[in-house]
Amino acid sequence: MTYLFWAFAVVWVGLFVYLYGLTQRSRRLEHELDALREEPRAAAPSNGAPR
């Protein structure tokens, strides 16, 4: 029974670790993409006249 428990435990833990890794990578890439989209707006000069 111990081996049976460990076999199923390893499968589910392995799967969840992989899914966690995918989620983390996805979050990091979305942050990077947002930062890249924001960059031109931040770099663009303001069109208002100097006060």
Added chain:
Amino acid sequence: MTHQRVRGSSDALLAWVCFAVMLLALYGAFVYAAREAVMGDIQRIFYVHLPLAWVGFVAFGHAAWAGVQYLRTGRREWDIASASAAEVGVLFATLVIITGSLWARPVWGTWWTWDPQLVTYLILWLIYVGYLVLRAAAGDDPRQARFAAVFAIVGFVDVPLVWLSARYLRALSPVVFTMHSVGLAPSMVWALLAGLVAWSLLYVLLVRTRIRLGLLDARVQALTDARA
């Protein structure tokens, strides 16, 4: 936007169906399937081990096929699909080796033996781990990506060798399916089928998620390159 919403809802539906079938598969493995007379409960590992092995083969086939498409068209999407399928395939193959080992210890009295099927399977695992290392190093260099695609295609040649070694090379691993019979009780067959469907659905879900991640990565890379 609408397309993204449709894709998101189809993924959510797929995830729920996968969850339901996975519960059914677990019920089949632990409750519904008859207790094996010789091995006892340890044989129940088989209901996760065999579907993982089968879907792992499908994943490597998918990686090879996407590799062929990449060589034919040169489109980055196929390269991403090939790498995604290989990554999920390696995950499944790793779990196959671990669950096989956990089954072998009480049944054969050893964690590992240099049996032809085990050796060919280990070679298959090493080939695709090598492929992933190669693919990670290639980045978006098309020349290296083409080399990686060839690697994925050639690596798939080992899959029939694993299959045939169990049948023709006096391997220790039990052969359940032959051309003429299925060496299982009906309840065991149903539990196995539920496992096959559940893990196949999970594969589709994982590979779709991984491909989307790869496409996102390519987009970030393209934007970064454009800014540089």
